[in-house]
Amino acid sequence: MILKPLADPTFKKVFGECDDLLINLINALLELPDAVVSIEYLPNELLAKKGSGKNTVVDVRCTDHAGRHFIVEMQIDHHAYFLERLLFNAAKVYASQLEQGDPYVKIQSVFAISIMDDILVKTNEHCVQTYSVINHHDPNERANGLHIVVLELAKCRKMLNLDMNKPLDRWIQYFINPEFYLNMEKQELEKMPYQRKAVEILDTSNFTPGQMRAYDQYIDSIRLHNTIMEDAWDRGIREGQAIGLAEGMAEGIEKGMEKGIEKGSVKGKAEGMQLTVLILEELKAGIQPSIIAEKNEVELALVEQLKGFI
Secondary structure: OEOOOOOHHHHHHHHHHOHHHHHHHHHHHHOOOOOOOOEEEOOOEEOOOOOOOOOEEOOEEEEEOOOOEEEEEEEOOOOOOHHHHHHHHHHHHHHOOOOOOOOHHHOOOEEEEEEEOOOOOOOOOOOEEEEEEEEOOEEEEEEEEEEEEEEEHHHHOOOOOOOOOOHHHHHHHHHHOOHHHHOOOHHHHOOOHHHHHHHHHOEHHHOOHHHHHHHHHHHHHHHHHHHHHHHHHHHHHHOOOHHHHHOOOOOHHHHHHHHHHHOOHHHHHHHHHHHHHHHHHHHHOOOOHHHHHHHHOOOHHHHHHHHOOO
16 A cells, blocks of 8 residues: 655655655656756755744755755645745755855855646646746846746646656656556556655655654645635635634624625635634644734634644
């Protein structure tokens, strides 16, 4: 039996312990003129400067032979301020490269990579979205410092024919349907050593009892997240409180009726999912409920209610 490759524990085991697999994935996604040939894993906790903010824990972080930095994360779905969070983490790494007195020439590029099982950009059909600092008058002129790259697996699932001769398509197939490689002829599978190795790692025999518990807990947390989202939607329709888990209970049932019912339940659902995820993330980060409630203009009771799901 193999485990899901998109689960946080399996993603970290495959790409956080096997440098050859991470190198191949990075090269397939970025197609850099100077390919990555070796990496050194770094601590996955991005430390804030003393008194300046919160720490952030990412899935995998490394630097390569050229000194470039890579942050690689698995993201189940799109949430509010997703790009802002990626940029914040990348900027934290970018700014931490220099010690006092170091010249700016020592700064290397930082790439924040997210494998997302969702759609980030609905205005184009590309499954890889790349963001860089560019000159608006001449997009070819850019400041080579911060780069964000998002692979949208939800779009990839709609692709009818993946080209197994392309390294990126091989990884896409691994993420969306790893069983594909289990059904391949041995001769063909030998041509794809990285994906073969990644699928072999997914076998439950490679996980300790503790790792299996962490995996089960992660899967359960995803089910809980989906349950919370469904509950938010049901409440908005059933009780006329789309604002309740959509924007918080800032203006109570009266405003909930206005926004959730009169202005359309679809808008209520979308806003509800975004804000609920945002509040849950802030709770997980250790932010006080009272601060969260004030910041998001919701009632403290709502935040305390969501805290029970953490």
